[in-house]
Amino acid sequence: MKNIMWKAAKCALFLALIFLSGSLSAQKKEFSGNPIFPGWYADPEAKIFGNEYWVYPTYSAPYHEQVFMDGFSSTDLVHWTKHSHVLDSSAVKWVKKALWAPAITQKDGKYYLFFGANDIHDDTKEIGGIGVAVADKPEGPFKDYLGKPLIGKIYNKAQPIDQFVFKDDDGQYYIIYGGWGQCNIAKLNNDFTGVVPFADGISYKNITPKDYVEGPVMFKRKGKYYLMWSEGGWTGPDYRVAYAIGNTPTGPFKRIATILKQDPAIATGAGHHSVINIPGTNEWYIVYHRRPLGETDGNHRVVCIDKMYFDKDGLIEPVKITNEGVEERKL
Ligand code: FUB
Numbered sequence: 001m002k003n004i005m006w007k008a009a010k011c012a013l014f015l016a017l018i019f020l021s022g023s024l025s026a027q028k029k030e031f032s033g034n035p036i037f038p039g040w041y042a043d044p045e046a047k048i049f050g051n052e053y054w055v056y057p058t059y060s061a062p063y064h065e066q067v068f069m070d071g072f073s074s075t076d077l078v079h080w081t082k083h084s085h086v087l088d089s090s091a092v093k094w095v096k097k098a099l100w101a102p103a104i105t106q107k108d109g110k111y112y113l114f115f116g117a118n119d120i121h122d123d124t125k126e127i128g129g130i131g132v133a134v135a136d137k138p139e140g141p142f143k144d145y146l147g148k149p150l151i152g153k154i155y156n157k158a159q160p161i162d163q164f165v166f167k168d169d170d171g172q173y174y175i176i177y178g179g180w181g182q183c184n185i186a187k188l189n190n191d192f193t194g195v196v197p198f199a200d201g202i203s204y205k206n207i208t209p210k211d212y213v214e215g216p217v218m219f220k221r222k223g224k225y226y227l228m229w230s231e232g233g234w235t236g237p238d239y240r241v242a243y244a245i246g247n248t249p250t251g252p253f254k255r256i257a258t259i260l261k262q263d264p265a266i267a268t269g270a271g272h273h274s275v276i277n278i279p280g281t282n283e284w285y286i287v288y289h290r291r292p293l294g295e296t297d298g299n300h301r302v303v304c305i306d307k308m309y310f311d312k313d314g315l316i317e318p319v320k321i322t323n324e325g326v327e328e329r330k331l
Contacts, residue, residue: 030078032325035302036287037072037080042234042301043101043162043215043272046287049111049138051331053077053276055287056086056102056113060299063098063119071139076328077285077305086140087113087133094118094127094148101215101272104138105165105173111135112192113142114150114175116161123153129160130177132192146193151177151186155204158182162272166218166249174249176207176216176227183208183216183229185250198250209244209253215272218249222314227253230271235298237268241288243316259308260288260319267292269301270321275308278331284308285326286319 041057048054055072059065067089074080087102089095098119105112111134118128129149133142151160158178165188166174173188175195184204186195197203207227215230228243241260244253262268273288286308289301305325309317 029328030076031327032078032305034304034306034321034323034325036074036077036305036325037082037303039070040299040301041070041303042289042299044274044287044289044303045102045104046274046276046285046305047104047106047138048276048279048331049106051075052138053331054104054138055080055303056104057289057303058100058102060289060301062299066097066099067095069099069102069113069115072303073138076330077326078328083139086135086138087115087142089117091142092117092131092133092144094144095131096128098128101162103163103165105167107173107192109136111138111140111142112145112165113140114163114165116163116177117149120152120154120160123160127152129153130163130175150192150194151175156182156184156206158184158204158206162214162216164216164218164274168249169220174218176218176249178208178216179214181208181213182206183212183227205250207251207253209242209251210255211242215241217274219275219277221277221310224314225249225251226316227251228259228273228275230273231258232271234269234271237262237291239269239271241271241273241286245314256315258318259316260286260321262290263321264293266290266321266323267304268295270304278329282310283329284310290321 040060042060043058069087071083071086095117100116103114120126120128129152132145134145135142163177217228232239267290269291
């Protein structure tokens with residue numbers, strides 16, 4: 001009898017161990033790893049459309065090779081699908097090179113992809129600046145929307161590149177952009193064919209914070225407007241991201257701190273980012289590019305993701321850049 005009971009106990013223990021190890025492995029979540037997809041890409045614009053995450057980066061190559069954009073989608077932040085040439089310069093006649101830093105927004109069933117192109121320096125001699133392409137789906141194909149740049153002139157000494165599109169709670173869309181150390185904001189009109197002046201008659205307001213270089217991003221949290229941007233030179237190791245908080249989309253914006261930068265143990269040149277907030281939660285992610293350790297080619301930039309946290313006063317905590325990336329997160 002004793003022998004039978006002993007055997008039954010051993011059997012129960014064995015079954016319990018199998019059950020425990022099964023449920024532990026079921027709970028084990030995957031990590032994205034960094035970079036999140038292969039290839040040299042930069043300036044990632046991350047967005048949520050429905051139950052999918054999308055990332056639209058710059059193809060990081062010499063300017064004359066930057067004539068298309070790829071998109072990447074995922075349902076869990078871990079497994080990414082590449083969508084080749086969602087935008088191709090063959091669909092935008094005035095684009096010749098330097099197709100940079102996409103920004104995307106969804107409006108009235110259409111997807112609008114804003115981009116910088118041609119790296120213009122003299123708006124009296126060159127065609128280029130910020131353009132818009134439109135598609136019915138996030139994977140495109142995107143077609144030229146205007147047949148010319150949306151912003152093809154240089155206002156307030158800001159190069160027309162690195163645009164970000166921000167929608168306020170009242171439904172107004174703003175475009176925030178600028179290279180050469182100057183940041184402008186303008187109000188987009190209802191159909192994105194141009195900009196409309198602010199109440200004081202000014203169309204392009206300069207909101208440049210201290211140390212701003214390029215790559216602005218805006219979002220709203222608990223009624224406050226956060227302006228983030230990149231500092232330093234994008235080809236160098238100390239490229240980084242800083243931020244300010246304002247009470248209106250036009251600021252004023254006083255620089256608070258650097259929150260993203262190189263880590264000698266992980267990577268250099270961490271910057272030009274975007275931000276994702278899981279709707280209805282306080283879960284935030286920063287999607288950015290960085291350069292692998294030891295790499296010196298300016299274009300060797302890869303797209304990475306890490307968590308972004310706020311403290312109890314709404315300040316952004318310094319981001320810890322990682323090799324692991326983030327845990328699987330379905331929407
Ligand atoms: O990728 C081209 C340029 O590099 C972007 O426009 C800048 O912001 C920098 O990231």
